Amino acid sequence: MNTPKLKIWLPLLIALSMILGMAIGYKLKKDTTTNTFLKNTSPSSLNEITRIIQKNYVDDIDINYVRNKAVSSFLKELDPYSAYLTPMEAQVFSEEMQGTFKGIGIDYEKIDDTINIFSMTSKGPAEIAGMKVGDHLIKLNGMDVTYTNQPGFDFRKTLREQIRKSNELSFTVSRNHKILEIPVIATIVPLPSIEVAYKIDTSIALIKLSKFSETSYKEFMQHTETLAAKGMQSLIIDLRGNTGGIMEQAYQIASEFFPANRLIFSTSDKAGKKDYKSLRDGIHKNLPLAVLVDEATASSAEIFAAVMQDYARAPIIGRQTYGKALVQNLFRLSDGGAVRISVARYFTPLGRNIQKQFGNVNDSSQQKKEFVNKAGQKLYSHDAIRPDRFVAFDTLHFPEQVRNFYVNGSLNQFVYKYYIANAENLHRYTSPHDFCKRFQTSDNDWKNIELYALNKGYDISSLAPVARQELLDMFKAFLGRQLWRNEGYFIISNYTNATVKAAVAELKK
Template identity: 30%
Template sequence: MKSKNTIVILVASLALALGIALGGFLNFPVAKPSFSKNNYKSKLNRLLDFINSEYVDDVDADSIVELTVSNILEQLDPHSVYIPPSEQTAEVESMRGDFVGIGVNFYMYNDSVAVIKPLDDGPSERAGIKAGDRILFAGKDKLFGRKLPSDTLFAKLRGAVGSELQLTVYRKSTKKTFKVKVKRDIIPLNSVDAAVVLNPTTGYIKINRFAETTYDEFQHALTKLRNQHIGTLVIDVRDNGGGYMEKAAEIADELLKDKELIVFTKNKKGRVDKTFATDRGDFEDGKVYVLINENSASASEILAGAVQDNDRGVIVGRRSFGKGLVQREMDFEDGSAVRLTVARYYTPSGRSIQKDYSKGSGDYFNDFMKRFEHGELYAKDSIKIADTLKFKTKSGKIVYGGGGIVPDIFVPLEVEHGHEETVYLMQSGAVGHFVFEQLDKNRKAFAGLSFAQFLDKMDKTDLYFNNFQKYVSENGLDIKLGKNKPLVKRYLAAEFAQQLFDDQKYYEIVLKEDPMIKAVLADK
């Protein structure tokens, strides 16, 4: 007798072999089917019904359908994907730019919900919640000692705007437990992390993704910097995986002259849609730099490509990811969605920067390791470029298509070859967890310090550097941090500043020794 898993694989394999039409399978309105021997849509539906009604064991039909859909999409390209209901809610909130909740950043620390920091002027801060508090109960629901999955935990803390939630809180500093009512409100999910003045004439804006609110956030940040009379703007889209193409185009419009081409798309029918800049740009004359790296993708590459091809600014960093496919999302009644590639986009010079995916998703997403092995992260000469894919910018400068945006100024990883693991460690979540533990043990050590006093304290002590080395070793990582001590201390100080002060202070610390920022300032 075949197992349930065998039946699932059998159905998925059949779906792939038959080349099922996606629209029909997902029950979009279609013409009345004819039951010919070549009607694959009918064949699959009849097979699913047959299994559901006659198979000897109970079978989860939903899981079969999800597996089938996922396998169909895997045959198309790496960015056509199925998103199950459990993930789609978070995706929607992230791209919308807000959610309804109580306004706290937290860790699951020793099986309890530990508050890192309440959102400034958010519901929890207004109710008196403080950093370091443990949330024990949300209403009557116990939150500690249960190892709750994130989606379950979020569901208990979120709700309708204006609804009240009674929290039971333990405050470690006073060793007291108390109850407090928090009124839920709209909590922003910012896509612009920081707007910082690097020097009297240079401003910096960090964009982490392109969501519905990104253009408005960018405009607010740009206005803030222009009020401080900057003449040079640095836009940082490192590690920005993309988002809405339209938002990247709107930001490019702020930088480009009227009627300059920003991007164009082409679908399977050959239809071309072009997006041009308008006359509304607020920063059309100052100098522009765009920072990219190997994780800058999609909408980030649209912005960088528009700036580069129009000779509007300088691209700094390392070759971008190489995603030139446009997706459209189709939602379903159960809360799931399919994100389907419907077009390719091209930069103004006509470049497609989409890298090859003919060898499958595994090879495609493993491209970073190939770059590492080829030495591309350390030397621009190691970048593999197809000489046949040459294009020209407006001024005639040669640029290349295929495989991402190649920067005008190359900046390697900031440490010696062989110590790159330290960089990635310091940019990982492990640093935040360590810093929270250190603060939790002795939060009074930072009480009442101004930011200047904090910086002086962190500069003079090696306590947290030594503790972090011990922490890394105890967690099974054989990484010696001594050769990169200044870098490690800088990232530790930045994380402390973020948890004690705000995101702006994090970037003020990190950017002072950032190699790409140094390259920008040297170029000026």
């Protein structure tokens, strides 16, 4: 996909990402539009004030920016999740939910004021056109796309604008000190919601579901069919970092793990209550299952985890989830933007409202209530999803200097440069599993990481042994992503992951 940074789940980034970027309990409703909201012809006080300001204010201002800020402030008064989306934000959100986007299929990052291609979609437009990992992008359709002397330049925005104008693009790239002209045809590129699906051992499989989009159920059933053919006897579903998405997709996937006529969840809106029950016996109703969650697991992903917990269908492993029990619709605006509005609440099969408290916490409707599940376990409302088996985030493994080295992208940049310098040797590994078993970091690798970090302002020379090993494991996993994209990253990082190990232990009891 076209993203300015390669991203993976990280608990310490949640505060930034949850409100701005998460796909929240989205109820699929196509072509929901409004033709009056934000239009100057509407006889509203907002538009009257807008016209007065535009005509009389002492300085020149961007009136659309001011109006959008006013709308955003208004929506924030409703709840933490209702929001105004700019036209670009609305487009990105819709693409995430559709599971496809029009683009060229590259992951990139800015290094030293230049866009570098980090990876490409296999058989995507960029790869077909002849672009290579390591290419430096200099021009797009004749326009300078470096950040040199261009304060405020946004490559992502520029690329999207050019694709909207025409599918035919022309890139000027620098490769091995040579300048090349590469024409690329933008096409529809898939955005899979499943990052990886593989067998951990001879009987246990793992599926990493990053969001619930329009294609999630289809993807899930295809992957489970393939894994079953390979001998899958139990399954781990990894919902860590899954901030939600389309509610109906979570419902369909969850239904496959229950017999017919089982309540999966219910919603309550202005029209009343609606129950969502399984319509038939699920294909995987007898498949042993474990579910992984963390503080970024939200909304539709929490619906999935909650039904498993209420019926004691699967152990929930990891850390307490985000706690969002509101369903939202996306309403399109005439300017291309959108408003995301909470339209319903959802409840677990036991009747739990797992929404964490916000606003007036003394409100009686937000007080915790006790429930008991099929296994006699006490569960509570307004408390998100508390895992059955808690796996703590160990700050000893991830101290501040390591966190900062990772968060600002410096580790990612080091890995990219290491890959470019050692690509021939690295491509001798046949698979992520082969890489895990045979690739060994050297003392020289550590010295180079340490020096690179120091040059970026991070002294990691005195790390505790466990923190040093954590950083080396991250280095190895990031290399896996350079070689096999996200599949490589997750397979390699899961080898040493405590939450995955806990799930395997549960399934082997």
